[in-house]
Amino acid sequence: MSANKLRFANANGEMLAALLELPANSPEQAPRACALFAHCFTCSKNLKAVTRICRALTAQGIAVLRFDFTGLGDSEGDFSDSNFSSNISDLISAADFMRDTLQAPAILIGHSLGGAAVLKAAAQIPECRAVCTIAAPFDARHIHAMFSEQRDIIEANGEAEVQLGGRSFRIKKQFLDDLQTHSTEQHIRDLKRALLIFHSPLDETVSIEHAAHIFTAAKHPKSFISLDRADHLLSNDADAAYVGTVLAAWADKYA
Secondary structure, three states, X not given: OEEEEEEEEOOOOOEEEXXXXXXXXXXXXXXXXXXXXXXXXXXXXXXXXXHHHHHHHHOOOEEEEEEOOOOOOOOOOOHHHOOHHHHHHXXXXXXXXXXXXXXXXXXXXXXXXXXXXXXXXXXXXXXXOEEEEEOOOOOHHHHHHHHOOOHHHHHHHOEEEEEEOOEEEEEEHHHHHHHHOOOOHHHHHOOOOEEEEEEOOOOOOOOHHHHHHHHHHOOOOEEEEEOOOOOOOOOOHHHHHHHHHHHHHHHHHHO
């Protein structure tokens, strides 16, 4: 396995930082398939659990591109000017980059809000054959709960500093307004791709009911896997390794 640092332009011309993990094939041998990974809200491509999951896929001959959304990690842009719509746009730009440089992603994987994003982006990536969500909300508007104490301030002043995961982020009213324009239910019903849902019944950030709603809305083929005692960020190495192993076995059918 090899990891290559890359950069590609989003729709606004800002350069987004990415890692392309390639299987340990001979240089002339193309990967069996490619996957695209969308990280969780305010996270980055370097989250330890993401690395473990991606490397389980490369061990099965599947290349994986993971990148930082606009304004996060090593990517350019101002996070406060980003929103759920820009996340979807960044995913489309990443898929276009993959199509032009290697091959388009056959598998889309999203963690938390990234899961909601891949459910909506799939329709705009015709080569996508399968989608996997990990601890994803049924509706992107669920993220409002993270700003409940500051929402009045954001509405009144147009923005506010919000503490998320021990870090400070500036959230603008446009972010909240953009969430109101998105509902993923119809996109789930119209997905027309194989779907795998991972979720923990003990997830305190996105409750297990979200997984039930996604599963009910989706049409077959669809599968649900309970993550037992895992937390939202899969901070236990064994939980991340389990997701990676099961996902790699499932993705093999769509590679």
